[in-house]
Amino acid sequence: MSQHVAKKSYETNCTKLQEPRNGAMSYSQWTYGQMCIMQCQKGYDVPASIDGQFVCGTSNGKWRPHDHIPECYATVYPHSMHLPSDFYYYTDKCNSSAENLLEIKENFVQALNTSKYFEYCLNNPDCQAKYVRVSCGPTSSKRERDIHVNPRPERLAYIVEIDIILPLNIVNDETKQEAI
Structure with missing residues (x-):
C-alpha cells in the first residue's frame, strides 16, 4: 500500500543548485x-x-x-574603451588624391578635437582619435530592414573611419564608498 503524502503549497521538487566557484x-x-x-x-x-x-x-x-x-x-577594470566609428560625407564626385584625403583627415581630426562632443578629451593626452582612414567610393543606403523595399541607388561618399580611445578612470573600493 503506497502512502501519498500531500505537499504543502510552498514545498517544491527543486534540486539544490551547485555553488559557483568564488x-x-x-x-x-x-x-x-x-x-x-x-x-x-x-x-x-x-x-x-x-x-x-x-x-x-x-x-x-x-x-x-x-x-x-x-x-x-x-572583476576586470579596463583602462580604456575603443570606439570604432564611421562617418559618411556624401558627394557627387570623388577626389581621391593623396592631398585631398590628407586634408579631409586633418580637418576631421581638428573639428573633432575642438568639438563640444569631444570636450571630455580636451587636456587629456590619453584620450586619442587614432587610426583615421579616409577613402571615397560608392556606398549604398540599403539596410537589412529595407530588404523588401526598393533600394536606393549607390551614392558616392567620403568615408572617414576612426578609432576613438577613451581612458577610463579606475575606481577602487575606497573611492566607490566615498561616492556613496
Missing part, C-alpha cells in the same frame, strides 16, 4: 516555488551573459533559465 547561492521560497540569486565574493562578478537569478516552480521542479550555475569571474 561565490554563493541564496534561496528564497514563496508560494509558487523557489528563487535563487547568484552572489560573488569581493573581487568577483556574475558573468555578464546572465542576470544571476534562477527560478524553480512547484509544478515541474525545473530551474529557469537553466540549472547550470557558471563560476564567478574575477
Whole structure:
C-alpha cells in the first residue's frame, strides 16, 4: 500500500543548485516555488551573459533559465574603451588624391578635437582619435530592414573611419564608498 503524502503549497521538487566557484547561492521560497540569486565574493562578478537569478516552480521542479550555475569571474577594470566609428560625407564626385584625403583627415581630426562632443578629451593626452582612414567610393543606403523595399541607388561618399580611445578612470573600493 503506497502512502501519498500531500505537499504543502510552498514545498517544491527543486534540486539544490551547485555553488559557483568564488561565490554563493541564496534561496528564497514563496508560494509558487523557489528563487535563487547568484552572489560573488569581493573581487568577483556574475558573468555578464546572465542576470544571476534562477527560478524553480512547484509544478515541474525545473530551474529557469537553466540549472547550470557558471563560476564567478574575477572583476576586470579596463583602462580604456575603443570606439570604432564611421562617418559618411556624401558627394557627387570623388577626389581621391593623396592631398585631398590628407586634408579631409586633418580637418576631421581638428573639428573633432575642438568639438563640444569631444570636450571630455580636451587636456587629456590619453584620450586619442587614432587610426583615421579616409577613402571615397560608392556606398549604398540599403539596410537589412529595407530588404523588401526598393533600394536606393549607390551614392558616392567620403568615408572617414576612426578609432576613438577613451581612458577610463579606475575606481577602487575606497573611492566607490566615498561616492556613496
